[in-house]
Amino acid sequence: MSAQINAQPISGANSGWLASLARNLLFKRLQQLHTGTLIVIEGEQRHVFGQPLEQHAELQVELIIKDPGSYVDIAFGGSVGAAEAYMTGDWECDKLTQLIQLFVRNMDVLDKMDSGWTVIQKPLMKLLHNLKRNTEKGARRNVAAHYDLGNSMFATFLDPTMMYSSGIFPRADASMQEASEHKLRTICEKLGVQASDHIVEIGTGWGGFAIFAAREYGCRITTTTISQQQYQLAKQRIEEAGLGDKITLLQQDYRKLDGQYDKLVSIEMIEAVGWQYYPTYFNKCASLLKPEGTMLIQAITITDQRFEQYKKDVDFIQKYIFPGAGLPSVSAIMDAVREKTDLRLVHLQDFAEHYAMTLNAWCQRFMQRAESIKAQGYSDEFIRMWEYYLRYCEGGFKERSIGVSHLIFAKPRHKQEVLSRA
Structure with missing residues (x-):
């Protein structure tokens, strides 16, 4: 590569x-x-x-x-x-x-x-960014630009779960794998996942959540990704785990999903939606849930006070790391949910300090394996770009200029209380 x-x-x-x-x-x-x-x-x-x-x-x-x-x-x-x-x-x-x-x-x-x-420079940068809007075709291209960099490259710094999202550390000295598994269990327990559930997941990644939930809770999962490389490796990992009867893996845009599910999970996928499509995204999520259904999204957020200016600018992450991407604010999420769905918010928890710890662990591992990454065909400039990206985000989470939250929404007939834990 x-x-x-x-x-x-x-x-x-x-x-x-x-x-x-x-x-x-x-x-x-x-x-x-x-x-x-x-x-x-x-x-x-x-x-x-x-x-x-x-x-x-x-x-x-x-x-x-x-x-x-x-x-x-x-x-x-x-x-x-x-x-x-x-x-x-x-x-x-x-x-x-x-x-x-x-x-x-x-x-x-x-x-x-x-x-x-x-x-x-700003007008040109904004024009180029606007050309990367997350239409169905644009979203596939934007996702490929990051997630199709190469499965082997991501595997050099991610833990064996292949979760590319914030962990939740049960202890300060916990390993990254423990933090990822604790995060996955936390999600399942907050949602009250049962063996009888059929869950839809928007944003498969490399199959980490689907494999964990099916293995640990016995539920069925339908999960989708639009990344070709993620799809291929997730398919392999699901087969190796012997969970092909529990997990249905799709390669299609979230806008094309149909059916009715007990629960919906979307882990750090909303950042790739684009603020113009928040109403579309949440309307689709609500339509996929049964009348008593619930959904959990894990979202990286920017403060409400900076959101409007953020929408007008193009930062380093958007130019070099995640083309077409953008962080929502909690208020922007709530506005879209209120205007386009019958969902109600039943739980919100920010755990930004855990993302700072996650990024530090990733960066240390990435830099320790820099030579093996270069041996895969990546340049010195690529290594420095990723070091900057990981430390840039770590600093933002440490200072809480960005956050990461679990937001759980429920359909009108849902009555069960959320088990709050982290």
């Missing part, structure tokens, strides 16, 4: 008047940092921004400039430009997660860096 990344830093040159101008512009912004300490190192020079060193700030991070052209990328490309410059090795950081945390705590400064001169 060859994975070459077409990151194109703005600078195009490693020094000169443009880099000098960009450096001055960037340093003026960094002088506005008010929380934490950022030390920018240029050769023998050290520039301190934010809290003075003698204050021993909780967050104290060193950023090493390897190429002056990175100033151009950051000053004129904002947070996306900074990510691109990291991908190409133009700057280094001793504590990448803490750097993200520092900027989240100085969000007002980051917002200014993502405005100003970055408006030159």
